[in-house]
Amino acid sequence: MGNLSEIINEELQVETVFTIPIFGGIPVSESVVVTWIIMAVLILGAFLLTRNMKLHNISKRQAFAEWIVTTLSDMVEGMVGEKGRAFIPYLVTVMLYVGVANVCGIFGFKAPTKDLNVTAALALMSILLVEGAGIYYLGIKRWLHKFTEPIAVVTPINVLEVFTRPLSLCMRLFGNVIGAFVIMELIKTISRNILLPAVFCLYFDLFDGLLQAYVFVFLTSLYIREEIE
Amino acid sequence: MLKLDANLVLTIINLLILVAAMRIFLFKPVKNILAARQAEADRESAQAKARSAEAEAVKARYERTLNETEEERRQIIAKARKQADEEYKRIVGNAKATAKRIEAEAGEEAERTKARILSDAEQEIADMIAAATEKNVGEKTGAGIDDALYNQFLSEVGDKKE
Numbered sequence: 001m002g003n004l005s006e007i008i009n010e011e012l013q014v015e016t017v018f019t020i021p022i023f024g025g026i027p028v029s030e031s032v033v034v035t036w037i038i039m040a041v042l043i044l045g046a047f048l049l050t051r052n053m054k055l056h057n058i059s060k061r062q063a064f065a066e067w068i069v070t071t072l073s074d075m076v077e078g079m080v081g082e083k084g085r086a087f088i089p090y091l092v093t094v095m096l097y098v099g100v101a102n103v104c105g106i107f108g109f110k111a112p113t114k115d116l117n118v119t120a121a122l123a124l125m126s127i128l129l130v131e132g133a134g135i136y137y138l139g140i141k142r143w144l145h146k147f148t149e150p151i152a153v154v155t156p157i158n159v160l161e162v163f164t165r166p167l168s169l170c171m172r173l174f175g176n177v178i179g180a181f182v183i184m185e186l187i188k189t190i191s192r193n194i195l196l197p198a199v200f201c202l203y204f205d206l207f208d209g210l211l212q213a214y215v216f217v218f219l220t221s222l223y224i225r226e227e228i229e
Numbered sequence: 230m231l232k233l234d235a236n237l238v239l240t241i242i243n244l245l246i247l248v249a250a251m252r253i254f255l256f257k258p259v260k261n262i263l264a265a266r267q268a269e270a271d272r273e274s275a276q277a278k279a280r281s282a283e284a285e286a287v288k289a290r291y292e293r294t295l296n297e298t299e300e301e302r303r304q305i306i307a308k309a310r311k312q313a314d315e316e317y318k319r320i321v322g323n324a325k326a327t328a329k330r331i332e333a334e335a336g337e338e339a340e341r342t343k344a345r346i347l348s349d350a351e352q353e354i355a356d357m358i359a360a361a362t363e364k365n366v367g368e369k370t371g372a373g374i375d376d377a378l379y380n381q382f383l384s385e386v387g388d389k390k391e
Contacts, residue, residue, distance in 0.1 A: 014236075029236045032243065039247045046255035053262045055269065062262075069259040093251045097244070112240075120233055121240035 004189045008182060014115045031115035038100050038112070072096075079221035083137070083228050087129065087221070094122065095217040102177060102209025106201070113177045113212075116170070123170035126220040127162065134227035146227075169219060176212045180204035357385050 016027040049065035058066070072092045080087055098113060105111045112118045134143045147158040184204050188197045365378040 026235045026239075028239065029234075032236050032239045035240060035243045039243060039250070042247065043250045043254055046251055050255060050258035053258050055262065055265055065255070066259055066263065069256060070263070089252050089256045090248050092256075093248045094244070096251070097247060115236065117233055117236040118240045121237045121244065124237070125241060125244055 004185065008185050012114065012178070012181075014110075014117075029115060029117065030110050031112035031118050034104065034109050034112045035097075035101070035118065037109070038097060038104060042096060042100065076217065076221060079218055079225070081225040081229060084133070084221070084224050087133065087224055090129065091217050091221055094125075094220070095213050098122065098173070098216055099210050099213035102212055103206055105181070105209075106205055111177055111181070111209075113173055114181060116174055119170045119174040119177075120166075122173065122216065123166035126169055126216075126223070127166035130165070130220070130223040130227050131162065133224050137228040165219075165223060169216060173212055173216055176208060180208050354386075358382065361385065 014029045014031055016029050017033050018028050020026040020028060046065075049061055049068075051061075052059075053062050053065075069092075072095060073088050076088050076091045076095070077085060080091060101112045101118070103111075131143075134146065138146065148155050149158075181204075184197065184201060187200050191197050361378055361381045365381065
């Protein structure tokens, strides 16, 4: 049992890989390095998929690229609404990133979403986007007025939501990934064969990982839609 | 594990870079190609519509021409029929007039012939009477003359009749 807690502790620790020697040293954690790898994979993948695109007689590669973009864009558009179309590329990118980040544990990487910094950054970006969209589409006056809707009494709660929303986004993602990881480690320890972890891995690592990516984008889209409509 | 540090900022920077890169390498090319395809489809659709309209126009023109031709044909036939009718009436009228004229001429001719025959007969009768009279006057006198004259006249007339 001591072995297990050691493993889990070690896995949960976010190691600093190296330090950038400016401003008194910026520690670069594992999560950031893995994010770079994920970024490289995604960008390279996108570049390879969209090379030599043709109008007719398209290759399977191009068909796949078009399928990814149209399917995910349509899905996100359904959530964020017609007016929020400008946010689709960001939301789809976040979905791809969180999805890959959540399942990259399968390939032996330490999932970046296991680092609170990453989920906090995502949540911070989301809330900045939501409120920014509100200000952009409504104007400051109406945006401020929205806090007093539907009645003035709820204003404190509405103001509080500005903080609780990103917090819940951040913690939901972080908690799910940590929880799934801990449970998987436990199952791996108590299981005598490979079948049990394999089955649970499908759920916790793959399904839950992708589901959380969807949920994160779904909620962000919902907040944006609520804000701009 | 649960501390926030500079990595949060680094992650945000990473995210922004990733979004920008994905826009450039994934969304933009795919959007462009989809837009180009849409434009082509629109263009083809517009062309097809234009062609269809053109065909409709040609069809309408053709039908109009057809109707006009039909009308013209009807007019020509009506005109021809009218002309033929007039011609017929004229010819029949002429024929009738000619027939009437011929009939009248024939009647006159017959009358003339009749009158001539009558006058010829009268002349002949007078000649016969004169001849008979001359003969009998030479041979007999009195009642004998009268009888002889009478008989001769009768026999001559009977010869003529035969």
